[in-house]
Amino acid sequence: MWMGFLRSYPKVYFEMLASSLLLMINMSLVSAFLPIFAHELDPSGILVGLVSSMWFISRIFMEVPSGILADKIGRRLLLILGLALSAVGAFLCSLANVIHVLIVGRALWGLGTGLFFMSSSALIFDIFRSGRGRALGTFQSIEFIGSFIGAPIGGFMAGAIGYRGVFTVSAILAAISFMIAYFSRELRRTENSGLKERMSLYSFREVLPGAKNIGLTAIYIGSFSRMFIWNGVIGTVLPLYLNLYLSIPIETIGIIVSVRTLGIIISTAVSGSLSDRFGRKPVVVAGMLVEALSLYAYTFLYTSDLISLVSLIEGFGRGMVLTSLMTLLSDIAPSSLRGSALGIYRTFMDIGGFTGPIFFMLIYEKFGSFLSFFSAAAIILITSIIILLAKTSKENQLSP
Numbered sequence: 001m002w003m004g005f006l007r008s009y010p011k012v013y014f015e016m017l018a019s020s021l022l023l024m025i026n027m028s029l030v031s032a033f034l035p036i037f038a039h040e041l042d043p044s045g046i047l048v049g050l051v052s053s054m055w056f057i058s059r060i061f062m063e064v065p066s067g068i069l070a071d072k073i074g075r076r077l078l079l080i081l082g083l084a085l086s087a088v089g090a091f092l093c094s095l096a097n098v099i100h101v102l103i104v105g106r107a108l109w110g111l112g113t114g115l116f117f118m119s120s121s122a123l124i125f126d127i128f129r130s131g132r133g134r135a136l137g138t139f140q141s142i143e144f145i146g147s148f149i150g151a152p153i154g155g156f157m158a159g160a161i162g163y164r165g166v167f168t169v170s171a172i173l174a175a176i177s178f179m180i181a182y183f184s185r186e187l188r189r190t191e192n193s194g195l196k197e198r199m200s201l202y203s204f205r206e207v208l209p210g211a212k213n214i215g216l217t218a219i220y221i222g223s224f225s226r227m228f229i230w231n232g233v234i235g236t237v238l239p240l241y242l243n244l245y246l247s248i249p250i251e252t253i254g255i256i257v258s259v260r261t262l263g264i265i266i267s268t269a270v271s272g273s274l275s276d277r278f279g280r281k282p283v284v285v286a287g288m289l290v291e292a293l294s295l296y297a298y299t300f301l302y303t304s305d306l307i308s309l310v311s312l313i314e315g316f317g318r319g320m321v322l323t324s325l326m327t328l329l330s331d332i333a334p335s336s337l338r339g340s341a342l343g344i345y346r347t348f349m350d351i352g353g354f355t356g357p358i359f360f361m362l363i364y365e366k367f368g369s370f371l372s373f374f375s376a377a378a379i380i381l382i383t384s385i386i387i388l389l390a391k392t393s394k395e396n397q398l399s400p
Contacts, residue, residue, distance in 0.1 A: 010186070013127065015187060019177040019180045022146065022173045024143050026146075026150070026170040026171075026173040027150070029153065030093075030166055031151050032239070033154070033253075035052065037102075038102060039240070046361070048236070049358040052106075052356075053355070054103045054106045055106050056349075056350040056352075059110055060347055063114060067339040067342050070118065070122050071336065075119040079119035079123075080178060080181050082113065083178035084178050085109070087174035088108055089107070090174055092109075093105035093167040094170075096164070096167075114350065118339070120139075121136070133271075133280075136323055137269060137270070138268075141266075141269035147257075147258075147264070148261040149258075152254040155252075159250070206333075207340050215390050215391060216332055219325060219329050219387070221387075223345050223346070223349040225383040226325070226383075227349040228356040228359075229376045229380060231357055232355075232356025232358075232372075232376070234260075236360060241298075242256070248307075259315070260312065260315035261315060262312060263318070266319070267317070267320050271287070271324055275323065281388060283320050284387055287324070288383060289317070290313060290316060291380050292378075292380040293377075294317060295377040295380070299374070329345055360376070
């Protein structure tokens with residue numbers, strides 16, 4: 001049944017999947033050691049936080065314009081531009097001898113990945129009129145296999161060829177992703193088939209955050225808090241906590257990151273179908289509760305085996321939110337402005353990704369890791385309540 005469903009996917013779906021898979025490996029190779037490498041270049045907590053934050057800062061100002069452009073000129077140009085910038089950013093990081101070069105490279109890298117994932121998500125929503133949750137969930141599940149592969153390999157590669165060597169490999173993978181997308185005839189044909197010939201039937205105000213669009217606003221808040229916690233606590237504080245406080249080696253941290261990704265893979269593979277069947281909100285809220293409980297559990301675990309188990313559970317919760325929240329957005333946003341809505345969604349995500357590491361590193365340095373985990377869990381719980389209570393009436397859920 002599942003294989004039959006996969007055979008019904010168009011060829012362009014798999015070509016984009018190949019580019020995305022390589023890009024996810026490209027991103028995750030450095031995830032186990034990035035804050036540690038930054039700390040070696042400069043131990044300042046603010047600058048270490050900026051290395052993670054700059055992945056998002058350049059995207060904050062580009063997501064909405066790129067979303068509008070995606071609605072007007074199509075997805076392909078922005079998609080291949082994003083892959084090119086990712087390759088350049090990763091290569092620049094490989095040359096970093098001072099933390100400021102690393103920061104600039106991460107900014108370009110992050111901007112490129114943002115353009116790619118916004119465009120590819122909009123493309124999936126364009127192609128699939130039914131079973132959208134399953135289509136996105138399948139796509140994201142296979143995407144995160146790249147993270148599952150990349151994180152532990154990157155940890156071991158760092159010991160063999162050094163941090164800069166791993167960045168070089170990341171740049172090569174991004175370049176291969178670019179070539180797959182650039183030379184894809186199916187992607188070009190999809191762009192020329194009329195998908196980009198959409199008229200703006202609704203005012204841009206229809207997707208702006210505010211009391212008028214309370215359902216979309218709740219989703220935007222969820223997007224912010226998801227990345228605020230993920231990049232601030234999971235991506236920055238947790239590796240430092242594991243390495244400096246629990247003395248867990250980088251290689252083991254890479255395995256922990258990979259196990260978390262395994263949870264995301266499993267979750268995205270099933271949560272999309274579950275959200276198609278039972279609704280988006282119940283799956284989103286359940287995933288957030290799992291994430292909050294997992295963050296609390298980190299505060300009293302001291303062995304890598306138990307931490308890995310909780311990391312798996314936390315990843316499962318994250319995957320539930322990742323797929324269902326974005327699919328809920330596609331259900332509510334007008335089809336003619338779906339790229340614009342995704343741009344706003346990703347802008348909130350980028351703001352969270354930028355501010356999260358700085359905010360939680362300040363808490364980490366002043367109060368320690370435990371308060372960082374507690375406050376993160378509280379933010380997730382508050383966000384889940386906002387999403388649960390926000391009304392998304394059927395009248396506002398415009399089908400494509």
